[in-house]
Amino acid sequence: MKQVLAKADAGCATSNFLAAALGRLPGAGLVPHIRARAFEAYERAGLPHRRMEVWRYTDLRALIGEVLPLAPRPDAAALARAKASVRRVAVDQAVKLVLVDGIFAPELSDLGELENELHVQSLRELLENSATGAMAGLVLSTTDDAVISLNAAMASDGLVISIAEGNTIRRPIQIVQVATGSSVSAFTRSYLQLDKGAHATVVQSFISAEGASGYQANDVLIALAGDEASLSHIRVAADAADAVNISSGIIAVGTKAKLDLFSMTCSGSINRYQGFVTLGGEESKLSANGVNLIKDKLHADTTIVVDHAVPHCTSRQKFRAVVDDCGRSVFQGRIVVRPVAQKTDASLSTRALLLSDQAEADNKPQLEISADDVTCGHGATSGALDGNLVFYLRARGLSEKDAQMLLIKAFIGESIEEIFADNLRDFVTAQAEHWLQERQ
Amino acid sequence: MTLLEIRDLHVGVDSREIIRGLDLMVNAGEVHAIMGPNGSGKSTLSHVIAGKPGYEVTGGQILFRGEDLLEMEPNERAAKGVFLAFQYPVEIPGVTTMNFLRTALNAQRKARGRGEFSTPEFLKKVREVAESLNIPRDMLKRGVNVGFSGGEKKRNEILQMALFEPSLCILDEIDSGLDIDALRIVASGINGLRSPERAMIVITHYQRLLHYIVPDYVHVMSKGRVVKSGGKELALELEACGYGQFETAA
Numbered sequence: 001m002k003q004v005l006a007k008a009d010a011g012c013a014t015s016n017f018l019a020a021a022l023g024r025l026p027g028a029g030l031v032p033h034i035r036a037r038a039f040e041a042y043e044r045a046g047l048p049h050r051r052m053e054v055w056r057y058t059d060l061r062a063l064i065g066e067v068l069p070l071a072p073r074p075d076a077a078a079l080a081r082a083k084a085s086v087r088r089v090a091v092d093q094a095v096k097l098v099l100v101d102g103i104f105a106p107e108l109s110d111l112g113e114l115e116n117e118l119h120v121q122s123l124r125e126l127l128e129n130s131a132t133g134a135m136a137g138l139v140l141s142t143t144d145d146a147v148i149s150l151n152a153a154m155a156s157d158g159l160v161i162s163i164a165e166g167n168t169i170r171r172p173i174q175i176v177q178v179a180t181g182s183s184v185s186a187f188t189r190s191y192l193q194l195d196k197g198a199h200a201t202v203v204q205s206f207i208s209a210e211g212a213s214g215y216q217a218n219d220v221l222i223a224l225a226g227d228e229a230s231l232s233h234i235r236v237a238a239d240a241a242d243a244v245n246i247s248s249g250i251i252a253v254g255t256k257a258k259l260d261l262f263s264m265t266c267s268g269s270i271n272r273y274q275g276f277v278t279l280g281g282e283e284s285k286l287s288a289n290g291v292n293l294i295k296d297k298l299h300a301d302t303t304i305v306v307d308h309a310v311p312h313c314t315s316r317q318k319f320r321a322v323v324d325d326c327g328r329s330v331f332q333g334r335i336v337v338r339p340v341a342q343k344t345d346a347s348l349s350t351r352a353l354l355l356s357d358q359a360e361a362d363n364k365p366q367l368e369i370s371a372d373d374v375t376c377g378h379g380a381t382s383g384a385l386d387g388n389l390v391f392y393l394r395a396r397g398l399s400e401k402d403a404q405m406l407l408i409k410a411f412i413g414e415s416i417e418e419i420f421a422d423n424l425r426d427f428v429t430a431q432a433e434h435w436l437q438e439r440q
Numbered sequence: 441m442t443l444l445e446i447r448d449l450h451v452g453v454d455s456r457e458i459i460r461g462l463d464l465m466v467n468a469g470e471v472h473a474i475m476g477p478n479g480s481g482k483s484t485l486s487h488v489i490a491g492k493p494g495y496e497v498t499g500g501q502i503l504f505r506g507e508d509l510l511e512m513e514p515n516e517r518a519a520k521g522v523f524l525a526f527q528y529p530v531e532i533p534g535v536t537t538m539n540f541l542r543t544a545l546n547a548q549r550k551a552r553g554r555g556e557f558s559t560p561e562f563l564k565k566v567r568e569v570a571e572s573l574n575i576p577r578d579m580l581k582r583g584v585n586v587g588f589s590g591g592e593k594k595r596n597e598i599l600q601m602a603l604f605e606p607s608l609c610i611l612d613e614i615d616s617g618l619d620i621d622a623l624r625i626v627a628s629g630i631n632g633l634r635s636p637e638r639a640m641i642v643i644t645h646y647q648r649l650l651h652y653i654v655p656d657y658v659h660v661m662s663k664g665r666v667v668k669s670g671g672k673e674l675a676l677e678l679e680a681c682g683y684g685q686f687e688t689a690a
Contacts, residue, residue: 387493392530394514395490395523396540396600397548406543410534410583 018153021070025156026123029130034140038152045146054274057330057362058301060147063270064244068216070156071101071184081209082178083108089205089238091427094174101179102156102186117167118200123158123189139191139222143276147246151220155189158219161202162192165226168199172424175202177219179243180209185216192221194229196254201232201421206247208240216244227254227281233261234424236431239268241296247273255281262419263290264428265300266435274303279313286315289418291428293435294327294359301330308341311371315345320415321352321382322408323359324439334366337374344374352382353411355404405436441468442506443608443639444489449500451481451488451664457498458484460664468607469636473650473675474643476661477683482643483527485661486612490524491517504608519551523606525597527613532584537596540584541566545603569602573629591622598629609633609640615649627652647679662686 018039022032048055050062074082082100086108090096097120098108104122114120127136139160140152163169177188194200206217217239225231231251239245245268253259265271277286292300306315321329333348352361363380385407393403412432419425444466451459459481466472476482488495489502491514502509509517532540546556557565570580573595585593594614601609611630615623630653634640642653650658650672658674659666660683667686668674 386530389530389532391492391514392526392532393540393544395492395518395526396544397515397518397551397604398544399515399547400513402543402547406535406540407532410532413534 021154024070025154026127027136028128029133029136031127031136031140034137035153038140038142038149041142041149042146042153045149048146054303054332057332057364058270058272058299060246063299064216067150068183068185070154071179071181071186071215073103074100074105074180078180078209079105079108081180081211085178085207085209086176089176089207089236089431091172091174091203092423094172094203097159097173097175099157099159099175099177099188101181101184102188104157104159115169115171117163118169118173119162119164121160123155123160123191126160139189141222143250145248145274147218148220148248148250151187151189151218151248154187154218155220156187158188158190160191163194163198163200165195166197169201172201172203172421174205176205176207177217178207178209179212179215179217179240181215182211182213183215185218187218189220190222192223192231194223194225194231196226197228198226199230201234201424203424203427204233204235206235206237206239206245208243212240212243214242215240217246219245219247221247221249221251223249223251225251225253225257225259228256229254230258231260232420232424233259234419234428235263235273236428237263237265237268237271237273238431239271241267242269244268244270245272249273249275249277251275252278252280253284253286256283257281258285259287260418260420261286261288262428263302264293264431265291265302266293266431268298268300270299272301272303274305276305276307277315278307278309279315280309282310282312284313286313287418288315288317289415290319291412291415291432292319292321292323292329292331293412293432294321294329295324295439297326299328299330301332303330303332303334305334306336306346308335308337308344308346310338311340311342311344313341313344315347317348317350318415318418319350320412321350321361322355322412323352323361324355326356326358328360328362330362330364332364332366333378334368335376335378337367337369337371337376339370342371342373344371344376346374346376348378350378350380351411353408354382354384401440405440408436409433442466443468443504445501445503447501447503449488449502450498451484452496452498453484453494458664459488461500462661462665464659464666466608466639466641468639470657471634471640471642471653471655473655473658473672474641474661475645475647475658475675475678476686478645480661481664482661483612486524486610486641486643489517489610490514490522515547516551518604518606519548521607523601523604523609525594525601525609525611525614527616529585529593529597531586531588533586535584537580537582537584538566541580541600541603544600548604565603566599569599572632573599573602574625575599590617591619591626594618594622594626595629598626602629602633607638609638611640611642613643613645615644615646623649623652647675650675660686
């Protein structure tokens with residue numbers, strides 16, 4: 001019998017379900033208490049719905065209705081299926097860390113290849129060690145967002161990664177999150193800390209093993225880029241066609257530090273990525289970019305909130321969506337400039353390409369500026385492919401499909417080209433091209 | 441040999457008839473100039489030959505080497521050897537000129553049953569032609585026509601014409617927006633491509649272009665028909681007397 005964690009009507013759950021789940025969730029010392037508090041916060045709010053401005057276009061109560069029961073711990077057969085699918089998305093040269101159905105799978109990960117400067121531990125390990133109580137509180141921290149509270153209550157595993165001062169991690173770190181089950185949910189939470197002057201690239205891939213369907217993933221990544229640190233974070237959500245993926249990133253950026261964020265969603269049924277970036281140190285820089293590739297009935301929402309909390313910071317954002325069939329793309333970009341954040345330089349561009357009459361794109365740029373000496377700008381457009389461009393290419397010998405393909409590639413390329421490292425740009429481009437080929 | 445044969449062509453846009461019974465016959469090796477006032481249907485004719493969507497052919501035929509051109513997709517027409525140099529070449533951000541040229545050339549070669557060019561072969565060919573047209577290499581690395589001047593855009597059209605080796609070239613107002621130096625370069629590029637196997641249709645308002653590209657035949661279009669045809673001297677007559685006499689004749 002399917003256990004229901006939250007009901008569509010009230011968006012609330014039966015607390016005894018948490019009590020049942022707690023037995024399976026890791027946590028010593030204060031952790032069960034932190035989980036219970038987080039769950040209460042979730043219960044009070046319920047699943048987000050359209051009357052909440054930040055969830056206006058992605059009404060989880062209407063779209064997913066209920067939260068599915070926790071996935072069972074993967075057995076040998078599930079791990080074998082996961083292994084086969086991980087191979088398909090492996091980034092060249094990357095150190096892989098694999099989570100299967102929300103549980104860290106050391107046997108599928110490259111733990112033997114970690115560079116000395118890279119410290120990795122599983123969330124389960126951290127939470128079960130009662131000596132790390134304060135750290136557990138930090139890693140399980142919540143905001144006023146119900147899906148993040150629910151995640152703190154239910155997180156079964158994740159990765160806790162730290163890089164000490166001044167170290168550069170040469171190889172990309174790739175966290176691959178694989179779902180193997182059906183009609184179950186996985187809650188994962190990872191924590192990433194780059195100390196002063198550290199440099200790293202972290203790729204997060206969400207995929208499904210063959211046969212997985214109708215699952216829900218809820219992931220939270222908390223990251224701190226210390227002063228003068230540089231973090232490249234790329235995430236690609238390529239879930240099963242009927243899966244739900246709700247991911248949140250909470251990232252703080254220190255003085256003179258740099259964050260390059262790129263998010264791509266190319267499959268799934270309901271997808272929301274919400275990134276909350278705080279530029280908390282002067283002269284820090286954010287480059288946030290992304291692409292939503294949408295067909296069938298996929299609903300993909302990318303919501304980015306950038307908080308310019310101090311003066312002299314720069315943020316650049318470029319998002320592109322390609323929407324076909326009955327798909328819907330949502331992009332919400334909120335830029336907050338605090339009263340003290342003078343000399344802020346922020347820009348945001350979001351464009352959507354609609355390939356069918358039923359396709360829909362909602363672009364909502366939102367600037368909240370409380371300082372007077374700033375440069376802020378935004379642009380948002382949506383429209384079909386320009387028929388004159390298509391005809392020009394056809395008159396030069398390209399078939400209609402090839403002409404469209406070339407123009408779509410150029411369109412999303414505007415965002416993908418912002419990825420600095422060649423191999424990662426190629427990785428993202430290859431995944432985008434795969435989507436385009438399948439669309440044909 | 442007859443390359444292009446247009447018989448009693450009727451074309452409408454939004455139920456308004458633009459071309460009203462046009463006949464034209466073009467043989468290999470010939471250069472035909474089509475002149476006429478604004479709104480006489482010159483550009484519509486070029487678009488219909490190239491296959492631009494949005495026009496309704498309500499009557500007549502266009503045969504290319506005896507085949508029904510109107511049954512073909514625009515890319516099939518290109519592969520058969522029809523080339524339209526656009527009056528307003530479009531800008532395509534994010535697609536470099538070099539990538540565009542290679543993609544288009546290989547698509548045409550594939551459709552003609554010929555192998556793709558190797559990279560060194562392709563580069564050599566592009567660079568040779570670009571040099572002859574005074575096109576700097578830097579321009580080839582930029583997005584197609586992005587930030588190009590009017591003259592650069594037109595030179596880019598001629599570059600493509602040279603690369604794709606079409607048998608029928610339609611030049612739609614290739615002289616518009618060109619200063620006299622740019623006009624000379626473009627015209628000499630076009631003249632260099634004249635050959636016994638290739639035909640050209642030069643569409644223009646002005647006699648000026650025909651000083652540089654000397655046609656074998658001149659046709660005057662008015663209100664969707666060819667109202668007069670003659671040799672190159674007809675252009676001079678038009679320059680002297682204007683189009684007024686033909687508007688009443690049509």
